[in-house]
Amino acid sequence: MSPLEPLLSSPYVQMMRVRFDGHGDELTAILPYTETLVGNPLIPALHGGAIGAFMEITASAALLAGTRLAAQPKPIDVSVDYLRPARPQDVYARGIITRQGARVANVRVEAWQDRRAAPVAALHGHFLIKPEGEG
C-alpha cells in the first residue's frame, strides 16, 4: 500500500483532484487546473484558499512519504505567504520537513507554476503526527 493512501482516500483531496508524482525521494504534488479553482475571474487568479489547502495537502504527503505514520498528520498552525497571483493553470508543490519530533513536525512547502524559481506561494506550519507503532 502506498504511504499516501490515507491522503488519496480523502474525499476533499479527491474533489480537488490532487495527484502526486514521485521520483526517488522527491515527491511533487500536482493541482490540475479546473475552472472551479478560480477565486477571482477578473484577474484571473486561482483562489488563495485553494492554494493554501493544496499546500497543506502537500505538507501531509511529505510527512506520510517520509515516515510510517498511523494516521494522517493534523495541522496545528500554518502560515501562508502569497507571492504572486496564481494563473489559471496547473500548480505544483514540494514539501520539506524542517524538523520532525515524536509528535510534532515542522514542514515548509513551496508552490509554483511556470518556474520553480518563481513560487506563487509558500507555507510553513506545524503538524501533529502519530508515528506507527505508538499508542
Added chain:
Amino acid sequence: MADDLQTLLDTLAPLLVDGSPHAVALGFRLERIEPGMAEMRAPYRDDLIGDPDTRVLHGGVVTALLDHACGLAAFAGLGGKDATATLDLRLDYMRPAEPGRDVVAVARCVRASGLFAFVSAIAHDGDETDPVATAAAAFMVSRVSQEAAAKARRAFGQSATPISKVEEE
C-alpha cells in the same frame, strides 16, 4: 456615509461569492457583510471530508473559508471600492470541526488604511466562543487587484472610483 457603504455592500453581496467559482464549488454562503466585517458559512458536505474514518471536514476547507471571509472583510474595510490581494494568512487550528456541522467564519477588519488592511477572524461550528480555528491576514490593494476592480465596475456599471492609487512598479 456608512449607510452608503452598507448599500454598496448589499448591492455587491451576491457577486462577492457567486462571482468566485471556487467559493461556489465549495458551497460557501455569505451570511453578512458590513463595513469592516464579513461572515461566511461552509456547508458540511460529504465531498469536503478530510478523513473518511472521522468524517471531519478537511482543514483546507476551513483555510479556503477563512481566506475568503478575511478578503471580504478587508474589501469592506477599505470602503468596498478596491479589490485586494492576500499578502499572508496565518491559521491556528484549535480543534477539529464537529462532523455534520457547518463551519462559519467571522472576519473583522482591524485596520484599513491606504493600501493595506489587517484582518482577524475565527471559524466556529455553532459557538463563537469555542472556535475551530483562528486566523490573522494582511491584504494589499495591488495594481493587479485594482485593474480587476476597475474591470468589475465597468462590468457591473458601478461608478465608484478607487480610494487609492498604486504607484507603477
